[in-house]
Amino acid sequence: MLELRDIHKQWDHRPLLDGVSLRVEAGETVALLGASGSGKSTLLKIVAGLDAPEAGSVWFDGVDITALPPEQRGFALMFQDFALFPHLNLQDNVAFGLVEQGVRRSEARNQARIMLARFGLAGQALRKVWTLSGGEQQRVALARALITQPRALLLDEPFSALDASLREQLRTEFRERITEAGMTAILVTHDEQEARAMAQHAWGLQGGKLVSLW
Template sequence: MLELRQIRHRYRHQSLLDDVSLSVTPGQTVALLGASGSGKSTLLRIAAGLETPDAGQVHWDGADITRLPPERRHFALMFQDFALFPHLDLRDNVAFGLVEQGIRRAEARAQAEALLSRFGLGGRARERTTHLSGGEQQRVALARALITRPRALLLDEPFSALDAELRTQLQREFSTRIREAGMAAVLVTHDEAEARAMAERGWRLEGGRLRALW
């Protein structure tokens, strides 16, 4: 279980997160909604270990991981800007995390190609990411986030660049994979319909505090 306990964080001398607590069980998706600048992405970065809260703790299965570096948490964080490697083709972008885990490159590439095929990009596995549209880059980023089967999946507006049909398809795909893999997932989105389609619990972050929506 992923737990954020009494998180406090200031930004430019103003309180951004004020005593925020949140728990996500394995296989569950929790949605965070709120206005731009309300602190949703900051909360994800704290969960991922990319920022340290001013107060409070991050726990995984009861263990305090607040000071644990990001690479040892086994979480996946997907940003809005994709963060793909322009010098690698699609296959190696997706396979990168598996190779880092020690899986043989050939096996990692095979798994990457299979996942790209499920995302409708199997025939373009050898292309560079610079040749893709924004929506296609987002699909590659989604595949890369999923392939290592992280313990927790932290998603920041993951479907924002996709057309309606593909967005709905990937919402279903993600929901299925999250449940099957037993990942704890946090979804940041501005789209309440999307949040309700994917998440068992929904919260709105405003004024530095969480308010339950459902």
Template sequence: MLELQSLHKTWQPTRGDTRVLLHNLNLTVRPGETAAILGPSGSGKSTLLKVLAGLEPLDAGCVRFNGEDITALPPERRHFALMFQDFALFPHLNVQDNVAFGLVEQGQSKREARTQAQDMLQRFGLGAFAQAKVWQLSGGEQQRVALARALITQPRVLLLDEPFSALDAALRLQLREEFSQRIADLNIATVLVTHDETEARAMGQRGYRLTDCALQVVW
């Protein structure tokens, strides 16, 4: 179970006054559950995901997983998966090796990791693109590669930043349903941030709006 307790985060621009992004923010996400967080650009949604991933330090508050305080743990020890809105794929690697990357980092052999990556790509309808470079794919295809890479390591927590923004309507609907099922099957606590309320309601068992630096319950 993921627990956020009284999170406080400020941002100091190069010029100007300090801006509060998160203030006394609390949230609990249970295994297999998706918490959807709505809010416009600049509201602090992406910053919240970076805090959870360990990429941004907190000014105050606590992040816990299964009762353990992980606030000070570096990203590689949290075993969380963060999928950025801009994919963050490696342009020098082919599609298969992009998906296999996390498994290799965990110590699996390249051969075994590539076999698992190929299986994952087949599930996402991308098996034929395994040897292609990621820059040869469309934006929607790149997004699916990023989704496959996020799931293959079976992370303890999944953090999604506008995961379907580059997909057409039909594929977006298909992947919402498929991804929601996989989250439930793997029993992963998931935090989804989006500006799209339809997407949030389709995937989130509970929904919040990030307003005035805190979360307000929507459903």
């Protein structure tokens, strides 16, 4: 279980996050909605360890992880720009996290090929990522995130760069994969339809505070 306790953060001398508390159970996806600049992405970065709260704490499974650096949290963060490595092929993009964890490169590549097959990309392991469509790149990004078996998946507007039909297809695919993995997930989005398609609960971030939407 992921828990945020009384998170505070200022931006430009005003409260951006004003005592935000949130609990996300194992296997649950929660959506965060709000206007641009409302603090959604900042809150996600605090969860990931990429930014620090001015007050409050982040907990996972009963352990305070506020001071832990990102690489020790065991979370995976996905951005709207996919953040794939353009100089690597699909196989090595997906295997990257395993290699960083100390898995032998040959074994990491083998696991990457298995994961790519699950996403309908079997036989394309040696392609360069820049030759892929937007939807294919997003599948590679999700495969890379899931292969390390993260404790939580943090999604920051993951489909905003894609066309409407592809967004709808990938929402369903992501929801199924996240459920399969039994992960805790937080989805930051401005799209209520997207939130309803993927999340069990949704919160709006307004004036630095969370408001329950459903």
